[in-house]
Amino acid sequence: MKITFLGTGAGLPSKERNVTSIMLDVTQAINNLWLFDCGEGTQQQILHTAIKPRKLNKIFITHLHGDHIFGLPGLLSSRSFLGGKDPLTIYGPKGIKQFVETSLSISHSHLTYPIHFVELSNSELVFEDDSFIVHSILLDHNIKSFGYRITEKDKLGKLNVKKLKDKGIAPGPIYQQIKENEQTILNDGTIIYRKDYIGEPKKGKVIAIFGDTKYVPHHIPFIKNADVLVHEATFDAEKQDLARNYFHSTTEQAATFAKEANIQTLILTHFSSRYQKEDEEQLLQEAKQIFPNTLLAYDYFTFHIKSKN
Numbered sequence: 001m002k003i004t005f006l007g008t009g010a011g012l013p014s015k016e017r018n019v020t021s022i023m024l025d026v027t028q029a030i031n032n033l034w035l036f037d038c039g040e041g042t043q044q045q046i047l048h049t050a051i052k053p054r055k056l057n058k059i060f061i062t063h064l065h066g067d068h069i070f071g072l073p074g075l076l077s078s079r080s081f082l083g084g085k086d087p088l089t090i091y092g093p094k095g096i097k098q099f100v101e102t103s104l105s106i107s108h109s110h111l112t113y114p115i116h117f118v119e120l121s122n123s124e125l126v127f128e129d130d131s132f133i134v135h136s137i138l139l140d141h142n143i144k145s146f147g148y149r150i151t152e153k154d155k156l157g158k159l160n161v162k163k164l165k166d167k168g169i170a171p172g173p174i175y176q177q178i179k180e181n182e183q184t185i186l187n188d189g190t191i192i193y194r195k196d197y198i199g200e201p202k203k204g205k206v207i208a209i210f211g212d213t214k215y216v217p218h219h220i221p222f223i224k225n226a227d228v229l230v231h232e233a234t235f236d237a238e239k240q241d242l243a244r245n246y247f248h249s250t251t252e253q254a255a256t257f258a259k260e261a262n263i264q265t266l267i268l269t270h271f272s273s274r275y276q277k278e279d280e281e282q283l284l285q286e287a288k289q290i291f292p293n294t295l296l297a298y299d300y301f302t303f304h305i306k307s308k309n
């Protein structure tokens with residue numbers, strides 16, 4: 001699994017940073033791409049990467065501020081123009097359906113594929129399939145803003161081929177059957193219990209991607225022990241008052257949050273356009289003093305997610 005940052009700026013784009021968008025690549029597990037937020041110009045940003053937009057089948061919107069959604073109508077139209085047929089699901093706060101449908105209908109954009117909308121009003125279970133489970137949490141911003149936690153389900157361990165062979169079971173489709181079922185009855189009536197022939201389960205990864213928010217300690221349990229947290233750091237450590245007044249976080253607050261939740265890696269993003277390239281080291285150090293394993297996202301940065309065990 002990997003995350004690619006398509007835009008890492010807050011509010012308005014700068015020469016170095018486009019507005020917010022993040023691609024989560026789950027192609028290894030289920031051959032899908034999931035987009036988190038879609039600021040203006042996101043489709044242009046995608047063109048500079050190896051990302052294959054036809055695999056995009058879910059879009060999660062954190063909140064309805066323009067810097068997180070103005071790229072949607074263009075991206076959706078292009079997907080259609082390029083012949084996309086597969087259905088797409090958009091998750092987001094109430095209002096996202098009206099925004100998308102209004103922009104598409106006024107511009108006479110007729111899509112070649114259906115969009116399914118799931119509007120969220122509170123912290124809830126957003127989506128679940130055999131491989132993943134996604135939850136939302138209501139954050140503290142000046143409009144409704146959500147954080148998403150993506151939990152990959154644990155995978156079965158490896159089949160102990162040697163032990164099976166020693167038992168006299170020759171390789172073949174029966175191995176798959178043994179792996180998929182708790183117990184398998186062989187032709188001679190022997191019962192094979194999976195637990196006797198399988199290694200430790202492979203722990204799934206946990207990724208949290210937060211929308212704009214003030215620092216709120218009671219969100220800590222939601223991301224406890226996550227492998228990766230993507231968190232906004234609109235302001236530097238000294239601008240606590242500004243952060244509070246505008247419902248955003250500072251570098252220091254995001255790092256404190258990561259530390260308290262005992263996560264593995266913190267990636268900061270959504271930087272105010274007041275910060276230039278030369279300010280970045282300071283922003284990074286402010287966070288690292290509190291949470292050493294912090295990274296600063298930049299446009300096109302890709303992070304490969306490895307779990308702790």
Ligand SMILES: [Zn+2]
Nearest residue numbers: 010011067212
């Ligand atoms: Zn924003």
Ligand SMILES: [Zn+2]
Nearest residue numbers: 063065141212
């Ligand atoms: Zn916002």
